[in-house]
Amino acid sequence: MENTMQAVPQNWYLLLSTFMFCIGVMGVLLRRNAIIILMCIELMLNAVNLLLVSFSSYAGNAEGQVFVFFIMVVAAAEVAVGLALLVSIYRNIASTDIDILSKMKW
Amino acid sequence: MLTLILLLIPLIASILVLFLKGESVKWFSFFATIIQLIFTFYVYSVFQNKEAAKSLLAINIEWISSPKINFNIALDGMSLLMVFLSNLLMPLIVLAGFNRTQERSHIFYSLVLLMHFALIGVFVSFDGFLYYIFWELALIPIYFISLNWGGVNRSTVTLKFFIYTLAGSLLMLFGFLFLYWNTNLHSLSWFDLTVNHICSCKQGFLFWMFFIAYAIKIPLIPFHTWQPDTYSTAPTQGTMLLSGIMLKMGLYSLLRWLLPIIPNGVAEYTPIAIALCVIGVVYASVIAIMQTDIKKLFAYSSIAHVGLIAAGIFALNMQGIQGGLVQMLAHGINVVGVFYCADIIINRTGNSNINSLGGIRLLAPRFATYFIIIVLGSVALPLTNSFIGEFMLLFGIFEYNSWAAIMAGLTIILGAVYMLRMYQKVMLGDLNENVTVFEDLKWNEELVLATIAILIFVFGIFPKPILELVEPIATEIFKISFVK
C-alpha cells in the first residue's frame, strides 16, 4: 500500500475527481427530482473530498484531511436539513419536482 | 490612551442612555457631553506638552493582519481642533433640545451620542480602513435621526441623502483599496501613505475617487442637491449635527486623506477643483438671495461658506490650509447658531417662510440681539470668528489666482445681501399678522445662543491659540502636498 503514491501520479486523482464533479454537475442539471439533485450534490462534495485527501496525502499535510472531516460534518447536517425540507415540501404539494417549485420569483 | 477614552465616552454614554427615560435622558446626555468637553481641555493641556503627548495620545494595535489593518488612533493639531469643535458643539446641540419633546427620546439621544462617537472616530483615526469604518458609521445614526424625527417628506429626502453620500463613500472605499494594492508598503496607515506615495501616473484617477466622495459630503457644486432638502427636513438637532460637524468631515478629509496622500493628483487637478469651489461660492450665494425658506437659505449659505473653505484648501498654500482649519471651527459654531435661531423661529411661529414673518425683534429683543450677532459672525465681520479664517482663505486663493479671489470675494458682498435681507424680513419691520405671540428666549435657548455669541467673539479676538494649534500640522501637510 505504501507505494500507491509512487505508482499513481497525483494528476490521476485530479482527473478522477474533476470527472466525478462534472458528473455531479450534469446530474444537477439533468434531473428534476429534488432528492436526486441532493444526491448529485453529495457526489460533487465527495469529488472535492477526494481531491483534498489526495493533496493532503501527497503534500504530507494533515490539515486537508481535517477539512474533509469538517466537510463531512457539514454534509451530514446539510442532508439532514435538506431532506427534512423536502419532506415538508412533499407534504404540501405532493411532489419533489423542482420545476413546480417556482413560487419564489420576481 | 487618552484618545481612546475620548472616543469611548460618547459610545458608553450612548449605550447607557438607552436605559433611561423621561427628562433624565436629556440631563444624562448633557452631562456626558460636558464631561467629554472638560476631558478635551485636559487632552489639550497634555497635547501642549509634546513629550507626554507622544506616549499618551497615540494607540497603534494590529487589528487584522492581512490585509494589514491597524487600530491606529492618534491626535495631532488638526484632529484635536476637529475633536474640540465636535465636543464644543455637542453640549449645545443636546442643550438645544431641552424644551422640545420627542417621542422615544432615549433612542434619539442614543443616536446623537453614537453619531458623536463616530465623528470623533473619523477625526482621530490614522488608519485608512478604520477611518472609513467611522466615516460610514457616522451616516447610520443621522439616517435614523432624520428618518424618524424629521419633517414632511422625510423618507424620500433621507433616502436621497443616504444613497447620495453612500455612493460617494463607495468611491472612496474603492480609492482606498486601490491605494492599498498599489503602494509597495501595503498599508493604509496615514503615516505610511504620506511618506510612500503611489506612482504619480495613477494619482489623477485616485484624485477623482476621493474628491467626489468628499465633494458630496462637503458638499460642493454640483454635488450639493441633497443638502438643502435634507437640512430643511431633518430635525433641528440633526441639522446642527450635519451642518456643524458632519460636513466638516469632508473638509477635514480633504486635508487629511487627499492632499498629503495624492499630492500629484491634487496638483494636476487643482484648477478644476478651485473653479468648482469658487463657482459654488457665487452660485450658492446667488441662490440664497432669493430663498424664502429660512432653513434652505441657511443651507445655501452654508454651501457657499464651505465652498470657500474648500477653495482655500485647494489653493495649496499655508494660509489657505491654516485659514481653512480656522474657518472650519468658525463655520461650525456659526452654522449651528443660525440653524438654532431658525429652529426657534419655526418652532414658535410654525412658519419658515421669511415673507410671512416680521417684527420679531419687537417681541423678543434678546433673541434679536443674539441673532444679529450670529448673522454678523457668518458675514465675517472683523473681530468675529469667521473673519480671520475668511481673510486667510481669500488670501490663499489670491495667491493662487487673483481673479478667483475676486470671484470668491463676492461672498463678502452677497453674504451680506442675503443675510441682511433675511434678518430684515424676519426680525425687523412691523409685526406680521402671522406673528402675534413670540416668547423671548427660555433659559436653555439663551444659554446656547449666549455661548455661541461668546465663542464668536472669543475666537475672533483671540485666534492665536487655534492658529498655534494647527500650525505644525498645517506646515507638515503643506510640505507633503506641495508639488512643484
Place this chain on the structure above:
Amino acid sequence: MTQTIIQTSNLYLPTILIPLLPLLGFFINALFGKKLGHTSGWIATAVLFGAFACSLFLFLNLPAGGSETITISNWFYFKNIFVPFAFLIDPLSITMLLVITGIGSLIHLYSLGYMHHDEGFSRFFSYLNLFIFFMLLLVMGNNYLIMFIGWEGVGLCSYLLIGFWFKNQAFNDAAKKAFIMNRIGDLGFIIGMFMMLFYFNSLNFDTVNIGALKLGMGNMTIIYITLFLFVGAMGKSAQLPLYTWLPDAMAGPTPVSALIHAATMVTAGIYMIARSNVLFSLAPHTLDVILIVGTATSLFAAVVGLKQNDIKKVLAYSTVSQLGLMFAALGMGAYESGMFHVVTHAFFKALLFLGAGSVIHAMGGEQDMRNMGGLGKYIKITFATFLIGTVAISGIPPFAGFFSKDEILATAFEHNKVIWGLLSFSSMLTAFYMFRLVYLTFSSSFRGTDEVKHHIHESPATMTMPLIILATCSIIAGFIGLPTILSHTHLFKNYLASVFAQSKLIMPAGHEISHSMEWILVGTAVTLALVSIAFAYQKYVMQKHVPAADEKLKGISKVVANKFYVDEIYNTVFVKPIMLLSDLFLVVVDKLIVDLLVHAIAFITNQIGRALRLLQTGHVGFYMFAMVISMIILLAVQIFVVI
C-alpha cells in the same frame, strides 16, 4: 515683530484708554441700559469726553513731528506675516482723534436732548459708543487690518443706526443698502490688502511704504493696490458710483447723520488715502482717477442737491459733494488740504446736521422744506448757528470753509484749469442750494399746519450748547490754516508735515502761485459765492418761490429731482438681474439640470432593476444552468484572456 515691545512711553495709558472708554460705555449701555434709563446716555457722553481728554493729552504730549507705535498684542499670524494689535499715534491720527472724540462728544451731548423721548434711548447710545470705538480703531491702527476692523465696524454701526427705527421697513432698506454698498468697497479694500500682503509681506503702514518706495514710481503693482484701496474709499466715502447709500442713510436719527454720515465715518476714505499717501504718490495714474472721480462726484451731487426738498437730503448731497471736493484735493496730491477740509467740514457739517435736527425736532418730525418757512423767528439759536454753518460751507471769509476750500481751489488752479473751473462751479452751486435751504426753512412765513406751528419750540440746552460750540468752531477753525497771502505759517500743514514728508519728496513740487494770482482766485471764489447767494435770495426771499410738488415737475428738473434715476438704473442693471439669476439658478440649474441628473441616475438604476428582475424566474433548474455557464465563462476568461 514677534517680541512684545515693552511699553515705557507715557502715551501708553491714554492711547489704550481712548478706544477702551467708548467700548466700556458700549458694554454698560448694552447690558444695563434698560435699568439705567436716561443715566445711560450721560454715561455714554461722559466716556466720550474722557476719550476727548485723552486725545487732547496725546495732542499736547506727542513731540512735534514724532510718531509712536503702541503694541498691545499680536492679533494673529500666518507664515511669516504677523498682524499685531497695535496703534499708531502721529499727527494725522491725532487730528482724526480730536475730530472724532471732540465732535463725537458734542453730538452725544446733543443726542441726550434729541433722543430723550425715544424708547430705544440706551440702545441708541450703546450703538453710538460702539461706533466711536470702531471709528477710533480705524484711525488709530498701525496697519491696514486694524484699520479694516474699524472700517467694517463703522459700517456695521452705520447699519444699526440707520435702521435704528427698525419698525419702518424703508429705513431698514436704507440701512441694508448702506451696508451692502460699503461691502462692495470693502471687497476692493481687501483685495488691495491681499496685494500688499503678497508683495510686501506685511500690512504695517511703514513696512508697506518702504516696500512701495523700493518698487518705485509708477509701478503697476502700486497702481493696482491703490486703485483697489480707492474702491474701498469710494464705498465708504460715498463717491460715484457707490454714493447712493448716503442720501438714503438719512433715514437714521439726525445725530447719526451728523456724526457718521457727515463728520466722521464718510471721511474714513480720505483718511485712508492720506494715511497711504506714499503709495498713492507713487501711483500718479490712480491720483488722476481720484481727481476725476472726486470732481465728478462733487459736481454731480451739487446738481442733485439743487432740487432736493428734504432738509436732510440736501445736506446729504452737500456732504457727497464736499467729499468729492476732498477727493479732488487728494487727487492733486494736496493731502493736507484734503485733511484740512475734512476738519473744517466736520465742524460745519455736523453743525448743519445738528441744526437741521433741531429744526426737525421743533417741527415734530417734519423734514420737507416746503412745509417749513419763517422758522427763524421761533428758534433763534438754531437759526443763528445754522446760518453760520451755511456761510461757512459757502466759502465766505473768514469762516472755516472758506480757507480750506480756497486752498483746494488754489491747488486745482495750479494743477489743471478745467478742474478748477468745475470745482468752482460746484462750490457756487453749493452756496446756492445751501442758501436755498436756509431761505426756505427760516425766512418768509410758515407754510405748515397750525398744529405744527403751535408745537414749534427752541430745543433744550443739551441741544443748543453743542450748536453754539460747533458754530464757534466753524468760525475760528479756519485760522489754523491761513493761506500764504495772509500768513507764512500754515499751522495745520506744519503739524501734519511729518506725515506727508515722504510724499513731498516723491511728488514734483508744484510751483507756488503768485500772491496776486491767489488774490484773484480768492476774489473770484467769494464773488461767485456771493452771486449765487444773491440769486438764491432773489428767488426764494423776494419772489417767495416754493419748490413745486414732485409730480408737477417736468423735463430736466424732474430728472434732477429724481437724482438722475441712478437708483432705478442700479436696480435694473444690478439688483433685478441678480434676483433673476438667483431664480434661474435655483429653478433651471439646481432643480432642472443637477437634480435631474441625479434623479436620472436613480431612475436608470431603477429601470435596470425592473428589467433584470425578470431573470428571477423561480426555476431552480434555470438558476443552476446560469451558475454553471457563468462558472465556465469565468474560468474561460481566467484562462484564455490574459489580464
Place this chain on the structure above:
Amino acid sequence: MVISQFIFYTLAAFTLLSSLFVVFSKNPIYSVLWLIVCFFTIAGHFVMLNAQFLAVVHIIVYSGAIMVLFLFTVMLLNLNKETEPHKPTLLKFGAVIAGGALFLIVIAAMRSGMPAPYTAPKMSEVGYVKNIGMKLYKDYTLPFEVASILFLSAMIGSVVLAKKERS
C-alpha cells in the same frame, strides 16, 4: 506498483460508473443504491491514499447515516417508481454539453495553472488516526466544538421542519 495501479483503475472505473448510474437511473431507489456503491469506492480511494481514519468515518457517515436517510426519505415519499417527468431533449443536451464543457475548462484550468506536481513521498503518515486526532484536538478544538453545535442545530432544525404542521 502494478497492483496499486490496477487497484486504482478498478476503483476509479467503479466510482465513475456508479456515479453515472446515480445520475441516469430512472428509479430513485437505484440511484440511492448506486450512490452507496460510489461512496464505498471512494472510501477505497481513501484507504489507497493512506487516510484510514477518513475512510472509516466516510463509510460510517455517508454509507451509514446519510444514505440511510436518503433511502428512508425515498421510501417514505413513495418515490420508488419512475414518476419524474422528463426535461425537454434540448435541455438534456444542454446539460450534458454544459457538464462536458465544465470538465474541459477545469482540466484546461488545471493544466494552465498547475503548480509543480508534488514529488510523491515515500510514506504518508498524516492519515493515521493519531495524527488526525492530534490536529483535531489541538489546533482545531474550537471548530470541532462548533461543529457539534452545528449538528445539534441541524438536528433540531430537521425535526422542526419535518414535523407535521398542525393546522
